[in-house]
Amino acid sequence: MEFSFTDEQLMIRDTAQSFLSEVSTSSAIRNTMGTEHGFDDNVWQRLCTQMGWQATHIPEEYGGFGLGYVELVIMLEQMGQHLFCSPFFATVCLGANALLVAGTEAQKQHYLPQICNGSLTATLAYTGSSGKWDAHSVDAVVLAKDNEYVLNGVYRYVPDGHTTDVLIVAARNSDTSGQSGISLFVTDANAKGVTREYLPTMDQTKKQAHIVFDNVVVNEHALMGEYANAWPLLDKILNLATIATAAEQVGGSQQVLNMSVAYTKERVQFGRAIAGFQAVKHQAADMMLRTEVGRSAVYYAACVAQEFFDGGSLARELGEAASVAKSYCSDGYFKNAGDAIQLHGGVGFTWEYDVHLYFKRAKSSEMFLGNGAYHRERVAKMLLD
Amino acid sequence: MKLSFSKADEKFREEVAQWLNDNLVEEFAQLKFRGGPGDEHMFPDERKKWEAKLAEGGWIGIAWPKEYGGRGCSIEQQVIFNEEYARAGAPGRVGHIGEGLTGPTLIAFGSEAQKQRYLPGILSGNDLWCQGYSEPGAGSDLSNVRTKAVFDEAIGKWLITGQKVWTSLAHESDYIFVIARTESGTKGHKGLGFFLLNMDQPGIEVRGIKQLTGTSEFNEVFFDNAECDAQDIVGKPGEGWAVAMGLLGFERGVSTLGQQMQFQNELDEVIVAAKNNGTHKDPMIRQRIADAHIGLKIMRYNSLRMLSGNGDDGSLQKEALIYKLFWATWHRDLGELAMDVLGPEAEILSAAPYELSRMQALYLFVRSDTIYGGTNEIQRNIIAERGLGMPKDIRPTL
Numbered sequence: 001m002e003f004s005f006t007d008e009q010l011m012i013r014d015t016a017q018s019f020l021s022e023v024s025t026s027s028a029i030r031n032t033m034g035t036e037h038g039f040d041d042n043v044w045q046r047l048c049t050q051m052g053w054q055a056t057h058i059p060e061e062y063g064g065f066g067l068g069y070v071e072l073v074i075m076l077e078q079m080g081q082h083l084f085c086s087p088f089f090a091t092v093c094l095g096a097n098a099l100l101v102a103g104t105e106a107q108k109q110h111y112l113p114q115i116c117n118g119s120l121t122a123t124l125a126y127t128g129s130s131g132k133w134d135a136h137s138v139d140a141v142v143l144a145k146d147n148e149y150v151l152n153g154v155y156r157y158v159p160d161g162h163t164t165d166v167l168i169v170a171a172r173n174s175d176t177s178g179q180s181g182i183s184l185f186v187t188d189a190n191a192k193g194v195t196r197e198y199l200p201t202m203d204q205t206k207k208q209a210h211i212v213f214d215n216v217v218v219n220e221h222a223l224m225g226e227y228a229n230a231w232p233l234l235d236k237i238l239n240l241a242t243i244a245t246a247a248e249q250v251g252g253s254q255q256v257l258n259m260s261v262a263y264t265k266e267r268v269q270f271g272r273a274i275a276g277f278q279a280v281k282h283q284a285a286d287m288m289l290r291t292e293v294g295r296s297a298v299y300y301a302a303c304v305a306q307e308f309f310d311g312g313s314l315a316r317e318l319g320e321a322a323s324v325a326k327s328y329c330s331d332g333y334f335k336n337a338g339d340a341i342q343l344h345g346g347v348g349f350t351w352e353y354d355v356h357l358y359f360k361r362a363k364s365s366e367m368f369l370g371n372g373a374y375h376r377e378r379v380a381k382m383l384l385d
Numbered sequence: 386m387k388l389s390f391s392k393a394d395e396k397f398r399e400e401v402a403q404w405l406n407d408n409l410v411e412e413f414a415q416l417k418f419r420g421g422p423g424d425e426h427m428f429p430d431e432r433k434k435w436e437a438k439l440a441e442g443g444w445i446g447i448a449w450p451k452e453y454g455g456r457g458c459s460i461e462q463q464v465i466f467n468e469e470y471a472r473a474g475a476p477g478r479v480g481h482i483g484e485g486l487t488g489p490t491l492i493a494f495g496s497e498a499q500k501q502r503y504l505p506g507i508l509s510g511n512d513l514w515c516q517g518y519s520e521p522g523a524g525s526d527l528s529n530v531r532t533k534a535v536f537d538e539a540i541g542k543w544l545i546t547g548q549k550v551w552t553s554l555a556h557e558s559d560y561i562f563v564i565a566r567t568e569s570g571t572k573g574h575k576g577l578g579f580f581l582l583n584m585d586q587p588g589i590e591v592r593g594i595k596q597l598t599g600t601s602e603f604n605e606v607f608f609d610n611a612e613c614d615a616q617d618i619v620g621k622p623g624e625g626w627a628v629a630m631g632l633l634g635f636e637r638g639v640s641t642l643g644q645q646m647q648f649q650n651e652l653d654e655v656i657v658a659a660k661n662n663g664t665h666k667d668p669m670i671r672q673r674i675a676d677a678h679i680g681l682k683i684m685r686y687n688s689l690r691m692l693s694g695n696g697d698d699g700s701l702q703k704e705a706l707i708y709k710l711f712w713a714t715w716h717r718d719l720g721e722l723a724m725d726v727l728g729p730e731a732e733i734l735s736a737a738p739y740e741l742s743r744m745q746a747l748y749l750f751v752r753s754d755t756i757y758g759g760t761n762e763i764q765r766n767i768i769a770e771r772g773l774g775m776p777k778d779i780r781p782t783l
């Protein structure tokens with residue numbers, strides 16, 4: 001048992017930190033967040049071709065580095081800390097994970113090397129207008145016809161769905177509900193019948209799309225996993241993405257804490273730095289507690305995710321570990337971000353200071369893939385039903 | 386980062402589980418799940434015998450180095466022992482202060498004579514120890530101790546006079562370690578000594594404190610020229626604070642995992658109660674039970690992180706700093722949840738005059754968790770100052 005980072009992992013963290021400090025500055029974030037596109041193409045290409053981060057946990061046989069989920073989580077934590085605007089989460093944590101978990105060998109061979117060389121972005125669309133995140137959220141419909149499938153329906157809250165090259169979508173047989181009858185497909189995002197619309201969001205650092213499928217026809221090679229029985233795979237993909245989101249949240253929690261400590265040490269009132277007042281110190285202490293507790297949850301979940309890919313015995317804990325991490329980190333990040341505004345006082349309320357960017361990210365990441373209450377109910381089902 | 390245990394460690398786990406299974410029988414069977422917080426006053430004699438049984442199996446001092454009679458177990462093995470101990474429902478230890486605090490302190494700071502004199506009695510489970518730190522005027526401000534130690538040249542002994550308070554198990558203990566002021570007129574950290582005293586002497590009187598639970602795990606200890614042999618001061622006179630602080634460093638660590646297994650037993654009891662009375666269908670209760678489960682899970686991950694001692698840039702281990710605040714608050718919340726699950730039945734005692742059920746005892750006793758061993762407020766100060774480098778509180782100059 002070694003529940004701490006190896007030297008190599010620490011190096012990855014430090015590299016990520018220094019690259020992001022350079023490319024994801026406050027002004028860089030503000031330049032990209034106002035655009036519909038949502039990220040800087042040059043930076044994304046640098047990340048893909050020079051750093052190769054998007055290939056981190058993809059096996060070498062598909063052009064990746066074959067590292068683990070722990071390494072991926074280390075980077076995600078840094079991206080959350082630096083509010084990095086990019087299609088990384090969509091492409092890697094949704095797209096690549098979906099392909100790794102549910103893709104056929106041919107699909108993996110086709111798509112993963114393109115993700116690894118930086119020429120392709122992808123995302124996952126499954127939630128309809130219900131705003132739910134479980135199996136009930138899938139309301140697009142698939143009709144099997146000869147060797148083809150016809151897809152109809154609406155997808156909402158799709159990360160970077162308006163810009164990615166590839167869409168992985170869930171749809172169900174028309175007479176089914178809940179976990180039954182769900183299938184997964186991978187398709188070109190510009191296929192005939194696909195309409196993609198940018199959804200302006202309160203958190204401008206993460207882009208979302210509204211996507212309509214109107215009689216989109218895909219062939220049999222687009223099918224991922226078993227027809228009408230893909231929920232177990234989709235569930236795994238969502239658990240992996242949930243852990244990734246929690247990692248970003250821990251990074252954000254850390255950053256708002258850092259900003260608050262730095263600011264309160266500078267800010268002088270009543271003749272002393274306000275960081276010396278217990279009312280301020282105790283709030284900061286609670287923020288550190290939430291950050292560290294969240295971090296423990298995320299690192300554990302990362303190890304479980306790794307065992308999932310390796311076929312280890314902890315793989316069975318995947319759903320629980322994801323919900324433990326996401327519920328804690330969602331609430332923790334939001335509280336920390338709210339406290340950060342409070343500790344910054346008036347300037348925390350301005351557009352100029354970055355605190356509000358984190359406050360907004362905290363809420364959008366809390367909502368995405370299920371909030372704290374949603375994941376606690378998932379745990380409650382495991383314990384009580 | 387890797388979570389699995391080695392084959393050798395898993396074998397060790399089997400050995401521990403087997404031994405507990407074989408030995409928690411007959412007279413010891415009644416001790417299962419007893420003697421924990423809120424229940425520490427129960428079965429003192431039987432639990433002392435259990436200490437001897439543990440010693441017989443070589444299970445006391447497993448973390449101590451072999452040269453001092455310990456097992457020299459790895460962190461992983463200590464984790465495993467504590468987990469299995471609690472999983473088996475083995476009783477709350479009465480020897481934990483000697484094993485966890487006195488022993489490591491003597492090994493680190495004690496003289497050869499002190500080690501020879503005191504370590505064997507701890508390892509055999511024969512000598513029980515208690516801790517004489519807090520005083521009526523020295524709670525959160527521990528360095529404000531007033532108890533005095535004066536060296537009497539005529540008899541060649543230290544004479545201790547003063548009062549300690551909140552001393553767990555003092556009435557069951559054979560020995561006590563005490564911090565007392567060796568230099569009159571000193572204040573704060575300076576001029577303190579760290580003394581080892583035999584409890585069985587006329588100069589020491591123990592009085593139980595009746596707590597809000599109606600029971601008395603904690604005591605007041607009065608010293609009136611209590612005698613301490615010249616060679617039984619640890620470190621030099623005036624340097625007791627360093628020893629005392631070193632000792633506090635031993636307090637956190639592996640035993641936290643055993644504590645968590647006990648928390649798990651308590652949470653399980655709450656879940657059973659909820660299923661029995663149907664509150665497990667109440668959405669609010671479901672959220673809170675899940676939240677408790679999540680908190681306990683993360684507490685374990687946090688301990689594993691703490692014990693793995695991150696190979697990080699040599700900075701303070703932040704996960705260790707937040708640990709006490711986290712578990713104490715979690716445990717307090719669990720007590721409240723237990724009552725809310727029981728509903729009106731929560732009020733009804735097991736028997737008159739004031740016999741509490743286990744969940745009632747839990748609910749009341751956990752109010753002490755956020756106070757002893759550093760209140761939540763003190764913990765937040767420590768986190769802010771040591772973990773975040775925020776300014777220290779302004780204190781009157783000493």
